[in-house]
Amino acid sequence: FHTLRSAPQRAFGTSLKMATKLTQDELKKMVGYKAVDDHVKSGMVVGLGTGSTAYFAVERVGQKLASGELTDIVAIPTSIRTKEQAESLNIPLVTLDTHSRLDVAIDGADLVDPALNLVKGGGGALFREKIVEASADKFIVIVDQSKIVDALGPAFPLPIECLPFCIEHTMRNLEALPAMQGAKAVLRRGSSANNQVDGEEIAISDNQCYLVDMHFDEPIKDPVALADQINKVVGTVEHGLFVGMTTSVIIAGEDGITVKDA
Numbered sequence: 001f002h003t004l005r006s007a008p009q010r011a012f013g014t015s016l017k018m019a020t021k022l023t024q025d026e027l028k029k030m031v032g033y034k035a036v037d038d039h040v041k042s043g044m045v046v047g048l049g050t051g052s053t054a055y056f057a058v059e060r061v062g063q064k065l066a067s068g069e070l071t072d073i074v075a076i077p078t079s080i081r082t083k084e085q086a087e088s089l090n091i092p093l094v095t096l097d098t099h100s101r102l103d104v105a106i107d108g109a110d111l112v113d114p115a116l117n118l119v120k121g122g123g124g125a126l127f128r129e130k131i132v133e134a135s136a137d138k139f140i141v142i143v144d145q146s147k148i149v150d151a152l153g154p155a156f157p158l159p160i161e162c163l164p165f166c167i168e169h170t171m172r173n174l175e176a177l178p179a180m181q182g183a184k185a186v187l188r189r190g191s192s193a194n195n196q197v198d199g200e201e202i203a204i205s206d207n208q209c210y211l212v213d214m215h216f217d218e219p220i221k222d223p224v225a226l227a228d229q230i231n232k233v234v235g236t237v238e239h240g241l242f243v244g245m246t247t248s249v250i251i252a253g254e255d256g257i258t259v260k261d262a
């Protein structure tokens with residue numbers, strides 16, 4: 001997973017300062033555990049996110065099921081990797097085909113703006129994340145302070161999952177969208193948790209699709225318009241803009257944990 005994430009680079013300005021007190025993993029664990037402790041109750045249908053932060057939420061669900069503190073939980077994973085982690089923890093799994101409504105979904109994010117809009121998909125899991133999280137009554141986002149930005153855009157590229165067929169044509173059409181503001185499309189290469197291919201091979205998503213990362217020089221002015229325009233490009237499957245979906249964001253910062261509600 002970490003190697004797949006290496007394609008888009010994030011600026012870790014604030015987090016380096018925090019790391020002198022708590023490591024990045026300790027911060028991720030704090031918010032992952034808190035999200036489960038605060039929002040997951042026995043009997044719920046729970047969406048399990050993907051990534052290095054969501055990992056700790058999945059771990060916590062597994063712990064609480066094993067101890068008997070939680071019972072009668074079923075969960076829906078948002079990637080093959082999360083499915084494998086959940087199975088290793090004996091978390092009972094179902095799918096959207098049998099459970100179309102979830103009580104809660106918990107996941108990380110690559111960027112969070114002041115309106116709690118997100119960029120997701122740095123780990124390539126955005127389609128399964130979006131279909132699951134759009135079906136949840138509550139969507140809880142867990143991040144460390146480094147993911148909080150004034151506006152989506154330059155701090156982390158926007159991933160778009162696309163069908164492989166004539167990918168260069170689709171990339172040109174994405175670059176030409178008015179709300180794309182001249183962002184440059186880059187086909188993601190390198191390892192993926194799914195196909196375990198290293199080097200210059202094109203990264204393949206869990207859905208056997210390609211990932212195109214849109215690199216912005218300036219803040220995205222209108223995420224709603226951009227999401228709408230991307231959805232109309234033939235050849236795209238889903239994009240990493242999660243607009244108007246967040247219920248709460250739990251943030252680990254140098255002064256402890258804060259919660260922002262939508």
Ligand SMILES: O=C[C@H](O)[C@H](O)[C@H](O)COP(=O)(O)O
Pocket residue numbers: 049050051052053054107108109110120121122123124125126129
């Ligand atoms: O595809 C990956 C997901 O959208 C992740 O939730 C996102 O990339 C954040 O991952 P992490 O918690 O590892 O920074």
